[in-house]
Amino acid sequence: MDMAGDDERIHLFAGDLGFSIFEPFMEKFPSRYINMGVAEQNMIGVATGMALSGKIVFVYSIANFPTFRCLEQIRNDVCYHNVNVNIVMGGGGLSYGSLGVTHHATEDMALMRALPNMTVIAPGDPLEAEQATLACASWPGPCYLRLGKTTEPGVHESLPSFSIGRAIMVRDGKDATLISTGCMLYSNVQAAEILAGRGISARVLSMPTVKPLDRDAVLAAAGETGVIVTVEEHSIIGGLGSAVAEVLAEASGIDCKFRRMGVRDTFTHDVGNQEYLLKAHGLSVGDIVNTVIDLKKEGR
Amino acid sequence: MPENTIDYKAFSTRIRAQVLRMVHRAQSGHLGSSLSIADILAVLYGRILNVDPAQPDWPERDRFILSKGHAVSAVYVALAERGFFPRDWLLNYYLNGSHLPGHITYGVPGVEASAGALGHGLPIGCGMALAAKCDDKKYRVYVILSDGDCDEGSTWEALLFAHQHKLDNIVAIVDYNKIQGFGRTKEVLDLDPLAEKWHSFGWSAREIDGHDHRQIEQALLGIPFESERPSCIVAHTVKGKGVSFMEDDVAWHYRSPDDKQLREALDELGVSE
Numbered sequence: 001m002d003m004a005g006d007d008e009r010i011h012l013f014a015g016d017l018g019f020s021i022f023e024p025f026m027e028k029f030p031s032r033y034i035n036m037g038v039a040e041q042n043m044i045g046v047a048t049g050m051a052l053s054g055k056i057v058f059v060y061s062i063a064n065f066p067t068f069r070c071l072e073q074i075r076n077d078v079c080y081h082n083v084n085v086n087i088v089m090g091g092g093g094l095s096y097g098s099l100g101v102t103h104h105a106t107e108d109m110a111l112m113r114a115l116p117n118m119t120v121i122a123p124g125d126p127l128e129a130e131q132a133t134l135a136c137a138s139w140p141g142p143c144y145l146r147l148g149k150t151t152e153p154g155v156h157e158s159l160p161s162f163s164i165g166r167a168i169m170v171r172d173g174k175d176a177t178l179i180s181t182g183c184m185l186y187s188n189v190q191a192a193e194i195l196a197g198r199g200i201s202a203r204v205l206s207m208p209t210v211k212p213l214d215r216d217a218v219l220a221a222a223g224e225t226g227v228i229v230t231v232e233e234h235s236i237i238g239g240l241g242s243a244v245a246e247v248l249a250e251a252s253g254i255d256c257k258f259r260r261m262g263v264r265d266t267f268t269h270d271v272g273n274q275e276y277l278l279k280a281h282g283l284s285v286g287d288i289v290n291t292v293i294d295l296k297k298e299g300r
Numbered sequence: 301m302p303e304n305t306i307d308y309k310a311f312s313t314r315i316r317a318q319v320l321r322m323v324h325r326a327q328s329g330h331l332g333s334s335l336s337i338a339d340i341l342a343v344l345y346g347r348i349l350n351v352d353p354a355q356p357d358w359p360e361r362d363r364f365i366l367s368k369g370h371a372v373s374a375v376y377v378a379l380a381e382r383g384f385f386p387r388d389w390l391l392n393y394y395l396n397g398s399h400l401p402g403h404i405t406y407g408v409p410g411v412e413a414s415a416g417a418l419g420h421g422l423p424i425g426c427g428m429a430l431a432a433k434c435d436d437k438k439y440r441v442y443v444i445l446s447d448g449d450c451d452e453g454s455t456w457e458a459l460l461f462a463h464q465h466k467l468d469n470i471v472a473i474v475d476y477n478k479i480q481g482f483g484r485t486k487e488v489l490d491l492d493p494l495a496e497k498w499h500s501f502g503w504s505a506r507e508i509d510g511h512d513h514r515q516i517e518q519a520l521l522g523i524p525f526e527s528e529r530p531s532c533i534v535a536h537t538v539k540g541k542g543v544s545f546m547e548d549d550v551a552w553h554y555r556s557p558d559d560k561q562l563r564e565a566l567d568e569l570g571v572s573e
Contacts, residue, residue: 011434031434034465042423042457049427052413054359055434072417073454077424080414081406 003137004029009054010137013047015040015061017090021150022060040065044073044085051083056137062091063103067111067144078142079117086136087112092122092146092182093233094263094281097273105146106263109181110238112144113211119164122146122232124185124206125155131162132208139164148183148233149274155185155206165209167217173203176292177221180231181207181240184283188231191288198289200296213243222248222256227295229259231288233278236262257295261288308513311381312342316542317571318377318390324562326394328402332540332552334374336477336510337444340535343516344442345378353383356409362439363412363428367421367455368446368475369403376400376408384410419452421445422472426458429470429530440523441470448480451489456501459530463502468524472503472532475510477539479550498532510535543568 001024004010011032012025026033036043040061047057059066066087067074078085089105096103112120121136121143123129129147136143143164160168170185171192178188185206192202203225205217221228228248230241241260248258263281270280278284315338323331350362366375373393380387385399385408392398400408403416413424425443432439449455462470476494478485485491498505504525508515516535525531539553540546543565557565566573 037457037460037464039454039457039460041419041454042426042461045420045423045454045458046427046430046461049413049424049429050431051427052424053428053431053435055431073420073423076414076417077420 001025001028003134004032007056007137008032009056011050011055011057013043013057013059015043015059015065017062018060040070041073044070045077047085048073048077048081048083051085052081056084056086058086058088060088060090062089063096063105064108067105067108071111075115079115082117082141084140084142086143086145088145088147090147090149092148094268094274094277095149097277098271101267104268106233107235107238108146109210109234109240110242113238113243117141118211119143119209120146120211121164121209122182123208124168124180124183125152127154127156127159128162128168128206128208131159135162135164146182152183153186155189162208165212165214167214168206168208169203170206171202171204173201174225175201176227176229176296177203177205177225178229178231178288178292179205179207179218179221179240179244181210182233184231184233187283187285187288190285191292194285194289195292198293200292202292207240210240210243213247215247218244218247219251219254222251222254226255227257227292229261229288229291229295231261231283233283234262236260236264257298259291259295261291306346308339308342308346308517311346312338312513313569313571314381315341315374315377317566317569319373320543320557320562320565322373322377322390322393324557325391327556328394329554329556330370330373330402331555331557332479332546332549333368333371333446335541335543335546336537336539337371337475338374338542339511339513340444340473340475340516341374341378343513343520345382347517348520349442350439351382351410353410356384360437360439363425363441365413365415365421365425365441365443366404367415367443367449368418369415369421371446372402372404375404379408379410382410418446418449419454421449422455422458423461425470426462426467429462429467430465432469433465433467439469442473443470444473444475446475446480447478447485447491450474450491450494451480459498459501459503462530466528467530468526468528470530471520471523472498472530474532474534475537476534477537479539479548479553481553483550495532495534498534502529503532504529505532505534507534507536510537511541
């Protein structure tokens, strides 16, 4: 809101969603808000035309609607023209729980990562989300901002030092590193606390930017802790885990145990809320703790 | 260009002849699609479009988008004729190391938006038209669509949008040659009655002969047809227009002329090789 007040180039398009979120923006900046209807392909095309005319556009929808539905528009229009269009998605991962598979966004980051010029950001808590939003507006090219629900617990006590492409160290440790993107950060913090009670000092890295990935932070974690576990509410194919694996596989002289935790290339067949489904996919805090302990048992 | 000096016939013939030479040299395709829009382009670039080749980014310029991005060879000729880039560039269209790719590409001077997948041009054009409204600018947005463009759902999403937001500064010109990628529209997805469809979506639509320069000019000078409504020109055209053995034949969506066919085609246009 403050950002839009300062910069008249900023426009907000919603894909007929955003009830109880956008009302303040609509009231304050009516000429810069449009409900685009249930027409995501057109929404992305119009956003591109606006951005080619000097505007900064945020488009919003939920789950897979602003990505899969209009993927070719994102590739050919937004990314190829390399314009300041920011695609904001609400309901990342399994947040929509019992609404079912159509509403589970678990492959979106893989698609967005693959697109040239696209920056992919999944903030770890509300404060990171705030910083990320500001960063997207001033970033000249396209960004994909993957949010969860509006009720995620805060992890950072004060504004974290956020910049695109940089990991945020939430807790230092020497025996293992837990890397998350998006709101699995809170689970990692809880897991690290439990691990500490079992004598394992775990570093917790929030990796809000999945692309470009903070390669240095990954390599430092590998060298300094010898164990890396990536945790994401996303398929193990193409997201954070893949990005970290690519860095580790191409690095020389690294001796590091590594596991990807995420949705294991499957749809969700259970019915339940987010917490229930995370457990069903082996992504509970206990699962994270056990994964680290198992890797430590394997030895370095 | 002042009206009385414009020889649309000569301009469109230069477009057709150069397109034939380019496609022959590159042994590329989409010849029929490019010949189909030569007359519309001659009027647009001959008189209608308020553009300045010396400053292609001039903020007040009219925007032209070729949504049927495959017919780009004709647009490149028009741009070169207007001086957006050297005519020499046309010589290696489509060839290795060329400045000019086989679908219209942003970055080429005078090109406003890339296209190549159908159904993208009208939404982008609507964004440019909306930006003009926001900034109180007077420029217009002209989008040429193909029959195939009108198959795409995204095009119809944009129709709804332009009407909703009263974008009377956008003009859609449908190059209605009634042949799409792999067949006649009647046999694939019948678009008729096309003008009525646009009209029912809230656009002000007119039908013209898309090869009659006077009709094209009059229609374009009459924009917007109604205030607060977007305008559509359904231009009845012939795929491959101007070369009798290429006309109205789906094969010339793909085929490249050999040396003999090039000579015959240029002869028919009354120009030398």
